[in-house]
Amino acid sequence: MTSFLTARRLLTGTAIAALVVTTAACGGTTRGEEETAADAGAGASANPDADIPSGLAIAFLPKQLNNPYFAVADAGGERAVQEIDGEFSEVGPTEASASSQVSYINTLTQQGADVIVTSANDPNAICSALDQARAGGANVVTFDSDTSPECRDLFINQATPQGIAEAQIDLMSEQIGGSGQVAILSATANATNQNAWIELMKSYAAEAHPGLEIVTTVYGDDEDEKSFQETQGLLQTYPDLKGIISPTTVGISAAARYLSGSEYKGRVALTGLGTPNQMREFVKDGTVTAFALWNPEDLGYLAAYAGAALAAGQITGAEGETFEAGELGEYTVGADGEVVLGDPTVFNADNIDDFDF
Ligand code: RAM
Numbered sequence: 001m002t003s004f005l006t007a008r009r010l011l012t013g014t015a016i017a018a019l020v021v022t023t024a025a026c027g028g029t030t031r032g033e034e035e036t037a038a039d040a041g042a043g044a045s046a047n048p049d050a051d052i053p054s055g056l057a058i059a060f061l062p063k064q065l066n067n068p069y070f071a072v073a074d075a076g077g078e079r080a081v082q083e084i085d086g087e088f089s090e091v092g093p094t095e096a097s098a099s100s101q102v103s104y105i106n107t108l109t110q111q112g113a114d115v116i117v118t119s120a121n122d123p124n125a126i127c128s129a130l131d132q133a134r135a136g137g138a139n140v141v142t143f144d145s146d147t148s149p150e151c152r153d154l155f156i157n158q159a160t161p162q163g164i165a166e167a168q169i170d171l172m173s174e175q176i177g178g179s180g181q182v183a184i185l186s187a188t189a190n191a192t193n194q195n196a197w198i199e200l201m202k203s204y205a206a207e208a209h210p211g212l213e214i215v216t217t218v219y220g221d222d223e224d225e226k227s228f229q230e231t232q233g234l235l236q237t238y239p240d241l242k243g244i245i246s247p248t249t250v251g252i253s254a255a256a257r258y259l260s261g262s263e264y265k266g267r268v269a270l271t272g273l274g275t276p277n278q279m280r281e282f283v284k285d286g287t288v289t290a291f292a293l294w295n296p297e298d299l300g301y302l303a304a305y306a307g308a309a310l311a312a313g314q315i316t317g318a319e320g321e322t323f324e325a326g327e328l329g330e331y332t333v334g335a336d337g338e339v340v341l342g343d344p345t346v347f348n349a350d351n352i353d354d355f356d357f
Contacts (some may be wrong), residue, residue: 046321052312058087058304059108060119063145063191064096064222068118069240069249069275069296072357073144076300077117083326084308089113097224098122107131109136115307117300119144121144121191128153137285139310143303145193153310153317154337155313158272158294159344164247165200167292167344168272169209172243175269175289180242183234183295184254185272187248197247215241220251227254246272252291254280276347278353278354283352290348297357299341302328306339 027158060077061068070221074090081088091099091108098121108116116138120126123146130140130151158164172182184201184310186194198217207318215238220227227250235241244259246252252274259265265287274291282288301323309323311314324330331339347355 008324012150031353037266044316046089046315046318048322050313052084052086052308052314054085055310056081056084056114056311057112058086058115058117058307059113060088060090060092060300060304061101061104061108061116062090062092063119063121063187064094064100065090065092066094067096067222067250068278070085072275073119073300073303074295076297076302077225077304078185078300079297080301080304080326081201086114088304096121096188096191097110098125098188101126106132109133112136113138114311115139115141115304117141117143117303117307119153120147120192121145121188123148123192124151126189139307141303141307141310143299144193147192147307149336152337154156154306154333154339155314156299156306157338158296158299159342161200162204162342163194164273164292164344165197166204166208167346168197168199168245168247169205169212169347171271171292172245172269173205173212173289174208175271176210176212176242177356178212181213181215181238181240181328182243183215183238185230185234185246185248186217186219187225187251189219191222191248194247201245201247206229220246220248220254222248222250224250224254227251228258231255231258235262235268241268243267243269246270246274248272249274249278249293253278253282256287260285260287273344274347274353275357277357279347280352283347285350290346292344292346294341294344295357298328301326302339302341306331 018343058081078088091104098236134212140151140152140322141154146155220230244255245256252272255270260282270288271291303306305325315321315323319335321333
């Protein structure tokens with residue numbers, strides 16, 4: 001297994017596809033020439049006792065590189081890859097646009113990556129590139145933001161989307177006394193994760209906090225400056241706005257910076273998903289009362305172990321399979337190839353200094 005993986009890394013994309021077909025044929029398959037490694041994996045059975053081979057090439061491809069959230073998540077991945085004696089790499093675009101990840105996936109395919117761990121900017125834009133990667137033998141794990149499920153082997157979800165949505169709406173409702181106009185400042189318009197949370201936030205608000213009126217959603221594209229300007233625009237357009245929910249670490253920190261230097265500080269509430277290190281000063285200066293997030297380091301760490309378990313054949317991505325994720329312990333694959341990290345944490349003035357990420 002290890003030598004096959006090592007050899008594959010030296011081959012070009014075309015040669016990889018040929019080798020995969022040949023290898024599958026040697027294994028006695030009777031399926032046609034169209035078969036890919038991903039197809040082969042789909043019917044394979046898991047061997048939970050298989051060893052993780054050393055030297056696995058595990059590449060992290062975040063939504064974008066210059067985002068502190070992904071710096072922390074990918075560092076968690078790197079730590080896990082070191083623990084299993086693999087080869088870690090991190091590549092990615094500086095802009096979180098729909099197809100900006102495609103060329104990086106193609107390069108990883110040509111290099112013969114064993115595992116690609118990615119957070120998708122769009123549910124479909126990278127699917128054909130990922131199909132080719134899987135045909136070349138790579139295992140594909142999405143984390144943080146999923147593709148359509150058929151484009152990957154596993155999705156490592158940070159928490160249940162319902163839990164993430166409810167936490168943000170409950171926080172906002174509490175901060176504005178249960179009623180008033182609220183706007184959403186999101187990341188990119190196609191982001192799978194933000195869009196899922198926004199839908200659930202709207203339905204949960206209507207059901208559990210009917211006094212909370214969600215007036216609009218704007219997109220800062222996970223760019224600091226654009227998010228800052230969108231915040232300013234919201235406050236001009238909606239003079240009665242009582243709060244902003246930003247379910248993105250880039251958006252919430254830019255919005256906090258705007259509010260803290262404006263007349264709206266302490267008058268317009270802000271919550272959402274942020275990293276404690278980016279939000280600390282705004283909690284201390286009274287701009288923000290409370291916000292939420294999971295531990296991105298753990299998310300990256302878990303995603304790397306999941307990829308290694310797939311590459312080793314410990315799991316195939318089928319519901320009910322279990323694998324060990326180092327110090328995080330055992331995880332179970334759920335429906336649609338999803339693994340959930342855990343519950344989000346709420347940060348406020350009382351606990352924010354206990355966290356450093
Ligand atoms: C941003 C990204 C990421 C999201 C976090 C909360 O960093 O949009 O996908 O999970 O915010």
